[in-house]
Amino acid sequence: MIDFPKYNEDDTFADVLDDCNHCLKKHDLQMGFMEMDSTDYVFVVHKVCDREKVGQLIDNIGYYYFETGEEHAEIQRQIEEERCAAIPYDMTGLLFWLVILLLCPLFSYVTYRGFLKDGFSFWVIFIGITNLGFYYWSIVSIVITNLGFYYWSIVSIVGEFSLYRNARKKKNIKL
Known part of the structure; x- marks a missing residue:
């Protein structure tokens, strides 16, 4: 006891x-x-x-x-x-996904040229679906990279504000 x-x-x-x-x-x-x-x-x-x-x-x-x-x-x-x-911004990840996104129109053109030459062949469909996957993957990754940075920046700013507010409320409590 x-x-x-x-x-x-x-x-x-x-x-x-x-x-x-x-x-x-x-x-x-x-x-x-x-x-x-x-x-x-x-x-x-x-x-x-x-x-x-x-x-x-x-x-x-x-x-x-x-x-x-x-x-x-x-x-x-x-x-x-x-x-x-400070929250570091992942610039290398963003550049990587931007390069992938910029390469996607090139493969769209390759798919289009293959379609004109061969019609609907296995390789045309494969390259087209893969290209759409890279479009989706790169856009989602860019958005997640940017949203994650901005989300944590906002959270840290709000956290500092709440600390200041709580300190003003409890100024008579000494620890």
């Missing part, structure tokens, strides 16, 4: 967390919390050896997980760096 100290109205939130961490460390436990969509927090108590599993589980749920104690500042800094990191 864990004996937590008694608190009065003068104790700050940070003091309460520090005292709880001290009591939990005696039992090889650690406390963290999830920041929810509202102004509430959900506290999570787990074994120290399960820290990565708990972090992965909470990341899959979709909330940010923060640890309390000595490592809190370092983890906060790492989360900020990950959130604010």
